[in-house]
């Protein structure tokens with residue numbers, strides 16, 4: 001159909017609501033529908049919010065990193081036009097900052113799956129239908145896999161020459177915050193490109209600073225509010241317009 005409203009998620013779910021099982025009962029109930037809608041909003045909104053709030057806190061505490069990001073943005077994008085997705089390729093430091101924020105906070109700490117058949121994991125026999133939780137938090141804060149895992153170091157995602165390590169690099173492959181395999185996050189590309197646009201647009205125009213009347217505690221991901229999607233503790237910051245008129 002030409003009309004996009006005839007396809008899409010709403011129409012598909014509406015059709016499923018009418019489907020009958022072998023006992024002639026509708027198997028897909030309003031509760032299932034609510035579950036899906038809540039998953040989409042929770043999965044998309046809370047994850048992005050947690051990342052943005054963490055980035056702001058980190059920026060306010062790390063004026064040195066912020067200055068380097070602004071230098072990259074000024075050189076590649078300038079102060080006239082808005083950042084675009086194609087700028088990502090020329091802004092390795094902004095990309096590395098986003099990746100390191102996600103690794104450091106690992107605010108989606110667990111992926112919940114179960115085995116479809118009996119298997120073995122790291123030498124352990126695991127029965128069919130066993131719940132298996134992958135703990136991204138531990139993977140991303142393991143000091144055998146990462147040097148100084150509780151230090152915020154965007155440069156760990158950069159080559160010596162300042163370019164972004166390729167996706168095939170072992171360091172990039174150890175980063176799994178969006179999961180892996182057929183149930184990995186379908187919003188990964190969208191989320192990363194939005195985070196790039198937000199960060200570059202913000203730093204093009206503003207400095208992110210601590211409040212005037214008190215200094216912020218260091219950002220420590222271990223202090224975040226726990227949950228299936230962790231959030232940073234509330235904090236105040238200041239935005240200062242950059243003097244971009246030359």
Ligand code: HEM
Pocket residue numbers: 039040043044045047048051108110111112177178179180182183184185186187188190191
């Ligand atoms: C920083 C941002 C995000 C992070 C860290 C994140 C992380 C994750 C993780 C860890 C999973 C589970 C993967 C697994 O079970 O193996 C997941 C699933 C999912 N995410 Fe995201 N996500 C983010 C943003 C988004 C956005 C923006 C959307 C939608 C636009 C989205 C939609 C979903 C959906 C629908 C699922 C369920 C997929 C399935 O069960 O097949 N996510 N995400």
